[in-house]
Amino acid sequence: MQGLNYTFARSAEEAVAQFAGAGGSARYIAGGTNLYDLMKLGIERPAHLIDVSRIDGMDAIETDGEVLRFGGRALMADVAYAPVVRDEYPLLSQSLLKAASQQLRNMATVGGNLLQRTRCMYFRNGAGSSSMVGVYPCNKREPHSGCSAIGGVDRTQAVLGTSQACTAVAPGDWPVALMAMDATIETLGPQGARALPIAEFYRLPGDTPHSEFNLNPGELVTAITVRKTPAGRRSTYHKVRDRESYAFALASAAVAVEMEGATVRAARIALGGVATTPWRSSAAEAVVTGSTLTRELAIQAGRAAFADARSGKQNAFKIELGARVVADALIIAAERRA
Ligand SMILES: Cc1cc2nc3c(=O)[nH]c(=O)nc-3n(C[C@H](O)[C@H](O)[C@H](O)COP(=O)(O)OP(=O)(O)OC[C@H]3O[C@@H](n4cnc5c(N)ncnc54)[C@H](O)[C@@H]3O)c2cc1C
Structure with a gap:
């Protein structure tokens, strides 16, 4: 049985320092609604979980001049019901309210939502289909093992941005609304802070579908910002x-x-x-x-x-x-x- 360290971070700096000290197989955990699921399926096997769900101030929802800022650990439910979001940016609020269930939205964070993994049933090794549990090649789960969806059951697979190696759909609703709003993702990592346009945050599968995000190891999503626009x-x-x-x-x-x-x-x-x-x-x-x-x-x-x-x-x-x-x-x- 594999051991597991579990620590809490009180600040973003502390989280990044804990990650650096933990070696390669650490993961941040926020609401845990995706990561625990993947651990139970054996797809993620971290040796150290760094809980970022209590970081001071990283749950703030603020309007700062021309910018809306959502802390990386703000809850999906809190962002969806924030009056400024509900009234002035219906697409942002609706993308959250049409996702998952109220119980999940009360646990899950807007940062974790950006980084959730695909629901492709081959990636999940048949989980979600009672007739399919087994061992399926999947380039996203096991690089260069093959793609079972190509030529397999593909009803829910992607039709845009696919490659010979992967057709798995990006699952999140919130990132789609953020893409329409040209959101920016703010991070803190071992190399310091940076701000990344959401259009550069996600990677097309190409030959390396296992590499989904343009994030460096240990980089923490601290906030998501959206510039105010009359189109909101x-x-x-x-x-x-x-x-x-x-x-x-x-x-x-x-x-x-x-x-x-x-x-x-x-x-x-x-x-x-x-x-x-x-x-x-x-x-x-x-x-x-x-x-x-x-x-x-x-x-x-x-x-x-x-x-x-x-x-x-x-x-x-x-x-x-x-x-x-x-x-x-x-x-x-x-x-x-x-
Ligand atoms: C039954 C079910 C139905 C669902 N339906 C939908 C749906 O319809 N639409 C939809 O969009 N989603 C849906 N979801 C997914 C759900 O919205 C995500 O699981 C959730 O948003 C993930 O947030 P979390 O805080 O729980 O992340 P976690 O599970 O804690 O983490 C997810 C990933 O993000 C990383 N991470 C978390 N926070 C940070 C951070 N601040 N910085 C860097 N890395 C971080 C973790 O290391 C992990 O890799 C569903 C989930 C379930 C279980």
Whole structure:
């Protein structure tokens, strides 16, 4: 049986120092709603857990001039219900409220949500499918072992950003909304503090699907910031899933628009449930920007978002579903009051 050290950090600096002192197999733990799950499945085997859920001040939700700042250990529920988020950034609030369950959102943090691992059932070795538990090759779990999803059961796999090595979907809803808002991720690591645009935070799978985040070992997510924008109010997070709650997205869209009458002055469109990373679609944004928004144009934008999509045997439906989710989200966002 493997031993496990468990320590608490009271400050971000202390967490980073503990990580440096713990050797290679330490992990930060916040709500534990993903990491414990993966430890039970044998996918993660840390020798040292550093609990960051009590770090002073790292749960703050602040508005600082033109910037919204969410501490890395702020709870999903607290961020979702914060009045400034609920009233002025519906897409951020909805992306959290449409994720997981209330019990989970009361435990899970917005930093942990960014770093949760895929729900691809081959990565999870069949967990989640009673007929499938076994040992499946997975390049994300075991580098260079192969991908069982390619040619296997692929109904929930990605159609955008895939590679010959991996088609696993990025699972989080919140990162999709953050992608539409051009959020910045603030970190503290052994080399000091840095701020990373969310577009640079996630890595495409390519030949190295096991390497998912542009984070250095021991780097702690201390905060997430979003610049205030007039598009915040006219925004939505639209999520389609197999059941109406407590399920991951089959296709989702985070959309924020600035309107002048019926004309779209600016649009921000990001997709979830269909890609290997939270996916910004500049192609869809270009279709609607400067034009009068009609249902037909919204569908055209949705189709543009999926122009480069590649499906397997069972997931082709995501291309049409995803296009319609983008179209619906555009209409919903544009109809909101500025
Ligand atoms: C049944 C179920 C359904 C779910 N449905 C959804 C859903 O529909 N949509 C959705 O988006 N999510 C869903 N989730 C996932 C859930 O939202 C995540 O498990 C949760 O957000 C992770 O946050 P946490 O604080 O518990 O992270 P933890 O489990 O504590 O950590 C997750 C990872 O992040 C790392 N980490 C945590 N905090 C930091 C930090 N500050 N800096 C650096 N690294 C850190 C850990 O080392 C670990 O690798 C679901 C989960 C379950 C169990």
